[in-house]
Amino acid sequence: MKKFITIHEKTSNVQLNKDVGQIAYQMHKVFGFDSRLVLHKNDEDYTALQNEVSGLRLDFVPKIRLGTYSLSVIYYIVKNSSNIAVLNCFYHNLKRKSLDFGLSLFFQSLLNKLRL
Numbered sequence: 494m495k496k497f498i499t500i501h502e503k504t505s506n507v508q509l510n511k512d513v514g515q516i517a518y519q520m521h522k523v524f525g526f527d528s529r530l531v532l533h534k535n536d537e538d539y540t541a542l543q544n545e546v547s548g549l550r551l552d553f554v555p556k557i558r559l560g561t562y563s564l565s566v567i568y569y570i571v572k573n574s575s576n577i578a579v580l581n582c583f584y585h586n587l588k589r590k591s592l593d594f595g596l597s598l599f600f601q602s603l604l605n606k607l608r609l
Contacts, residue, residue: 504532510541514541
């Protein structure tokens with residue numbers, strides 16, 4: 494199944510009903526993607542998963558930092574790049590360079606797959 498990945502590390506339960514969660518949910522519901530939201534565990538419970546956005550999956554990433562750089566996104570992208578069909582990034586502005594590096598690894602992996 495095609496994977497639609499949304500990266501937004503600071504997602505809370507409330508945001509599952511807003512654009513961050515709804516885009517991924519609609520991609521699952523309407524287009525049949527295996528939609529996942531990549532985030533840190535910011536709330537104790539994500540109750541919206543059971544009612545409002547059932548079918549959306551959450552992938553929690555550890556908080557990995559190197560100085561002021563957030564490496565959580567890079568960790569996830571490198572680990573899962575071969576399985577990602579669509580990558581959607583929200584508000585990732587902690588340090589733009591860390592996301593750019595992660596995306597460059599993702600696209601390099603994608604190019605390698607296309608060459609095979």
